[in-house]
Amino acid sequence: xxxxxxxxxxxxxxxxxxxxxxxxxxxxxxxxxxxxxxxxxxxxxxxxxxxxxxxxxxxxxxxxxxxxxxxxxxxxxxxxxxxxxxxxxxxxxxxxxxxxxxxxxxxxxxxxxxxxxxxxxxxxxxxxxxxxxxxxxxxxxxxxxxxxxxxxxxxxxxxxxxxxxxxxxxxxxxxxxxxxxxxxxxxxxxxxxxxxxxxxxxxxxxxxxxxxxxxxxxxxxxxxxxxxxxxxxxxxxxxxxxxxxxxxxxxxxxxxxxxxxxxxxxxxxxxxxxxxxxxxxxxxxxxxxxxxxxxxxxxxxxxxxxxxxxxxxxxxxxxxxxxxxxxxxxxxxxxxxxxxxxxxxxxxxxxxxxxxxxxxxxxxxxxxxxxxxxxxxxxxxxxxxxxxxxxxxxxxxx
Amino acid sequence: xxxxxxxxxxxxxxxxxxxxxxxxxxxxxxxxxxxxxxxxxxxxxxxxxxxxxxxxxxxxxxxxxxxxxxxxxxxxxxxxxxxxxxxxxxxxxxxxxxxxxxxxxxxxxxxxxxxxxxxxxxxxxxxxxxxxxxxxxxxxxxxxxxxxxxxxxxxxxxxxxxxxxxxxxxxxxxxxxxxxxxxxxxxxxxxxxxxxxxxxxxxxxxxxxxxxxxxxxxxxxxxxxxxxxxxxxxxxxxxxxxxxxxxxxxxxxxxxxxxxxxxxxxxxxxxxxxxxxxxxxxxxxxxxxxxxxxxxxxx
Numbered sequence: 001x002x003x004x005x006x007x008x009x010x011x012x013x014x015x016x017x018x019x020x021x022x023x024x025x026x027x028x029x030x031x032x033x034x035x036x037x038x039x040x041x042x043x044x045x046x047x048x049x050x051x052x053x054x055x056x057x058x059x060x061x062x063x064x065x066x067x068x069x070x071x072x073x074x075x076x077x078x079x080x081x082x083x084x085x086x087x088x089x090x091x092x093x094x095x096x097x098x099x100x101x102x103x104x105x106x107x108x109x110x111x112x113x114x115x116x117x118x119x120x121x122x123x124x125x126x127x128x129x130x131x132x133x134x135x136x137x138x139x140x141x142x143x144x145x146x147x148x149x150x151x152x153x154x155x156x157x158x159x160x161x162x163x164x165x166x167x168x169x170x171x172x173x174x175x176x177x178x179x180x181x182x183x184x185x186x187x188x189x190x191x192x193x194x195x196x197x198x199x200x201x202x203x204x205x206x207x208x209x210x211x212x213x214x215x216x217x218x219x220x221x222x223x224x225x226x227x228x229x230x231x232x233x234x235x236x237x238x239x240x241x242x243x244x245x246x247x248x249x250x251x252x253x254x255x256x257x258x259x260x261x262x263x264x265x266x267x268x269x270x271x272x273x274x275x276x277x278x279x280x281x282x283x284x285x286x287x288x289x290x291x292x293x294x295x296x297x298x299x300x301x302x303x304x305x306x307x308x309x310x311x312x313x314x315x316x317x318x319x320x321x322x323x324x325x326x327x328x329x330x331x332x333x334x335x336x337x338x339x340x341x342x343x344x345x346x347x348x349x350x351x352x353x354x355x356x357x358x359x360x361x362x363x364x365x366x367x368x369x370x371x372x373x374x375x376x377x378x379x380x381x382x383x384x385x386x387x388x389x390x391x392x393x394x395x396x397x398x
Numbered sequence: 399x400x401x402x403x404x405x406x407x408x409x410x411x412x413x414x415x416x417x418x419x420x421x422x423x424x425x426x427x428x429x430x431x432x433x434x435x436x437x438x439x440x441x442x443x444x445x446x447x448x449x450x451x452x453x454x455x456x457x458x459x460x461x462x463x464x465x466x467x468x469x470x471x472x473x474x475x476x477x478x479x480x481x482x483x484x485x486x487x488x489x490x491x492x493x494x495x496x497x498x499x500x501x502x503x504x505x506x507x508x509x510x511x512x513x514x515x516x517x518x519x520x521x522x523x524x525x526x527x528x529x530x531x532x533x534x535x536x537x538x539x540x541x542x543x544x545x546x547x548x549x550x551x552x553x554x555x556x557x558x559x560x561x562x563x564x565x566x567x568x569x570x571x572x573x574x575x576x577x578x579x580x581x582x583x584x585x586x587x588x589x590x591x592x593x594x595x596x597x598x599x600x601x602x603x604x605x606x607x608x609x610x611x612x613x614x615x616x617x618x619x620x621x622x623x624x625x626x627x628x629x630x631x632x633x634x635x636x637x638x639x640x641x642x643x644x645x646x647x648x649x650x651x652x653x654x655x656x657x658x659x660x661x662x663x664x665x666x667x668x669x670x671x672x673x674x675x676x677x678x679x680x681x682x683x684x685x686x687x688x689x690x691x692x693x694x695x696x697x
Contacts (some may be wrong), residue, residue, distance in 0.1 A: 075541075075625030080636025085460055101461075102628040103636040109620060112519070116526040118533075120541025120624040260642070268444060287440050317539065 062144040063312075063319035067327065068095075069147070072318040074325055076101040077110060078125040079308070082174075084341040091328055097321060114313045115139040121313055122322040128163040128307045128378050131170045140169050140311045147323040150330035150350075157373055158347035161307065162380065170309035171326050173335065174344040176278040177305050177369065177376065178219055179298035181263070181285075186210075186272040193370040195227035195299045197273055199246050204253040204273075211273045212265060213250070215257040217393035218379055219304065220247060223275055226301045232377050235385045240392050247396035257397060267294070278368075279344045286343075286358065297368050302375030307347070428654065435647035452648035462649060465633040471544060472619075472629060473612040476551035481605045483552070484559025485597070489589075491560075492567040509554040510561075518621035521550045525622055542624025550622040551612045558611060559604035566600025598667075606664045610657065 065071075074091075076083070080103035092099045102121075104110045107130040113119050115137050126134055134140045145151060151171065158172045180198070182191060187207070196203045198211055213220050222232030224243035234240060255271050263284040266274040274281075281296045288294060310329065312322045328334055332350030339346040340356045369376060382389070405413075435453070439446025456462055490496070491503055509517060525546050533540055574596070578588040616631045623632065630653065634646055 077625075080461075080633060100626040102623065102625060103461075103633055104620070105632075105636045105638070112522060113621060116522050118526045118529040118541065120543070260638075317541065 062142045063147075063323065065144055065147040065320035065323045067147055067149060068324055069320045070095050070097050070318075070324055071320040073098045073100070074123065074318060074321045075099075075121050076123045076125075076325075077114070077119070077121040078103060078123070078310075080105065082125065082308075082342055083338065087334060087337055087341075091325060094328075095321075095324065099325075111139070117315050119313060119315075120317065122316040122318045123310055123325060124313055125308055125310050126170065128161065128309065129381050131164045131309055131311060132381065134311065135164065135169045139314055141314050141316070141319065142168050143171065143312065143326070144323055147320070148327045148330065150327045153330050153332060153335070153348050153350040155347050155349045158307065161378065163307070163378060164309070170311040171330060172307045172309050172347045173329055174308045174338065174342070175305060175347055176344050177298050177303055178214070178223070178275070178277055179296060179303045179368075181266055181274045181276055181281045181294060181296045183266060183269070183272040183293060184295055185293045193297050193299050195223055195301050197299075198253075198275065199224060199227045199250050201249065201253070204250065207272050208253040209255050210271045211250075211254050212256050212258045212262045212271050213247070213254060213275045214262065215259045217389045220257070220275070221389055221393055221396070222304055222379070224250075226299075226303055226377075229301065232304055233380050233382060235382055235388075237388065240388060244392045244396045247393075248398065251396075251398060279342070282343045282359070297370055298376065300370040300375070302371045302377065303369075305376040305378055307378065308344070431647050432651050432654075435644050435651045437644050437647075440643055452644045453652075455645055456648050456652065459645070461628075461633065462630070462645075465628050465630040466649075466652070468544060468547075468627055469613055469630040472547050472551060473609050475548045476555055476612045477605050477608040479548075480552045480555035480559050480608050481601060484556045484604060484608075485563050485601055487556065488560045488563035488567060489593075492564055493572075506557050506560055509557045514615075514617040517550075517554065518618045521546075521553070521618060522621040525550075542622060543627045546622045546624060547619050547627055547629065550618050551608075551615065554615075554618065555608040555611060558607050559601075562604035562607060563597055563600045566597045566603075570596055602664050602667050606660060609660055613653065613657070 074097060076088075076099065078101055082103075083101065085101075088099045088101060104113075107127050110124060110126065111130060111133065114121065114124055114134065124140075126140075131140070148171065151167065154167070154172065158167075158175070160166060161172070164170050180193075180195070182197075184191070187197075191197065192203075194200075194203075197207075198204055198213065204211060213223070218232075221240065221243050224246045225232045225234055225239065228239070228242055228246065230236075230239045230243070255265070258265065262271075262274045262276040263280045265271045266276075266281075267284045267288045276296075278296060281294075285291045285294045285296070310326055312319055312326075316322055329338070330348060332348060332354055335346050335348035335351030336354035338344075339351065340359060343359065346352070346355070434445070436448050436450070437445050438449035438451065487502075487506065491499065491506075525542055529540055529542070532538060574592050575588055578592045579585075583591070614631060615629075616635060619629050620632050623629070630649070634649060637646060
């Protein structure tokens with residue numbers, strides 16, 4: 001019996017060893033990721049240096065594909081409910097190949113699966129910051145621009161973003177913002193479009209207990225930083241401390257820190273001001289009894305913009321089918337079909353005229369971003385400073 | 399003495415309150431889930447009148463139905479294989495002695511002890527490397543898929559099945575097996591007509607556990623899946639990102655119904671197993687008697 005116990009505990013020790021080993025691996029990878037990511041960012045201005053990085057990774061060579069060429073059945077790995085099955089069927093019929101789509105629930109769940117290799121997928125749908133991480137790790141291949149002539153359809157503001165300058169590794173195909181939604185029947189039509197509605201004790205006091213902030217360290221600290229006039233990617237401890245005090249003080253007027261239900265609480269009348277994502281808000285507004293009562297905007301101080309892209313894993317079995325699908329998706333017709341189905345905005349200039357009428361207002365109205373496009377920022381990976389954001393948010397929540 | 403203990407009125411009242419509380423705790427969320435799956439409102443938690451729409455939508459939603467089908471296939475195959483392997487390893491550990499037995503015994507607990515995420519990362523690396531080797535040596539183009547999910551589920555299910563079956567074996571008197579062998583039954587016949595009928599409820603329990611674990615698993619599945627192999631729980635997790643609608647309730651109710659059918663089936667099996675349903679086998683009359691009579695005659 002004693003021997004048994006010893007053996008069992010040694011088994012546990014082995015298990016612990018395995019855990020430690022795999023964690024160690026992870027750490028190693030991620031620190032490499034971040035250093036390489038910063039390296040890529042620093043080099044982004046200098047195209048020659050970027051080409052050097054590409055040359056070092058043989059996997060990053062572009063696939064030799066013609067426009068519209070297919071080389072086998074397509075396997076897509078994407079967010080759930082992002083591309084309409086009917087669209088996939090239409091593509092399959094047009095090119096006479098089969099298309100399967102599998103889904104993940106976060107960038108972080110997808111990344112290790114693709115980076116490990118042999119995933120079997122031809123296309124993935126990483127968000128902006130994840131493209132940087134995947135590129136640095138050599139997990140996605142450079143796109144053969146010649147095979148994707150529809151890249152020309154992209155609005156100019158989406159052709160040279162910091163996460164992937166020149167869209168060398170990814171094609172943006174959906175975007176949205178994080179901003180503020182109001183119930184105008186309570187707040188009134190002559191509100192001032194400012195984050196102060198949440199953070200200024202005087203403005204917010206009027207709606208005390210009817211305000212929600214997102215339950216997300218980067219998003220919520222980011223909103224406070226924007227209100228203070230700082231970058232939402234700041235790595236200054238003083239600026240972050242100021243934002244922490246601001247969120248902490250705003251707590252008195254909050255109903256909750258809520259991400260999943262923020263939109264539903266607003267439309268059900270439990271709250272009147274909500275910090276939230278554009279697409280989620282629009283879906284709820286269209287479902288409300290009177291959609292005209294609600295507005296969504298990015299306050300004048302600015303806010304966060306996310307861009308979802310489509311990219312090809314380094315070891316995709318059918319890169320030519322993948323290029324053809326990207327080109328197909330970036331056409332005006334299919335870009336619009338996508339937005340009409342998932343209510344996210346499109347970066348595709350050719351698609352703008354084809355959007356459903358009741359969506360046009362939501363998806364293209366320039367007044368949605370009060371401070372103009374320049375006031376929007378993408379979140380970037382701050383590396384080791386990321387933990388400061390988590391800590392600050394925990395402190396602010398009390 | 400049993401049954402004659404007098405409980406004070408207060409104790410009895412307290413116990414029934416406790417019983418009600420326990421059942422409420424266990425079943426109130428499930429009842430709510432079922433009720434709101436019939437709600438005619440996009441938001442879960444808001445009642446908008448009775449409707450079957452969400453079930454209709456489940457039927458119309460090809461992705462969901464495909465995911466359910468993948469889940470069922472994986473659950474059935476991984477259960478069948480892990481039940482055979484788990485039972486064999488339980489027998490080996492309990493009825494034989496061999497070199498390295500204790501190490502094997504200890505290692506068998508590993509998949510139960512280690513966290514899901516660790517197991518998932520191990521599977522991810524294993525399949526990635528293994529496919530490199532296999533594809534390289536044989537010139538194939540295999541990718542991950544239903545098969546790799548099934549293998550990873552077998553990997554953790556073996557341990558659970560083996561533990562349940564072993565518990566049954568440990569509680570079993572081996573004099574019956576010795577008696578059978580005294581009467582010149584071969585090892586196979588002893589196993590087939592004496593051991594197997596007695597451990598059948600343990601096997602059924604282990605199988606049920608395996609099916610449940612396989613249907614439930616998200617983390618390991620996600621990391622060992624490939625194209626065309628999204629299971630229902632993985633898909634549902636993805637759906638939640640766009641807001642929880644009663645469609646997810648309806649899906650959960652359907653999974654719940656499948657689980658309940660499985661449990662009822664296993665209860666039924668366990669009831670009939672007392673009269674030797676496995677021993678009856680090919681319908682030979684003496685088989686029918688041997689296990690059941692011997693069971694009844696053991697005091």
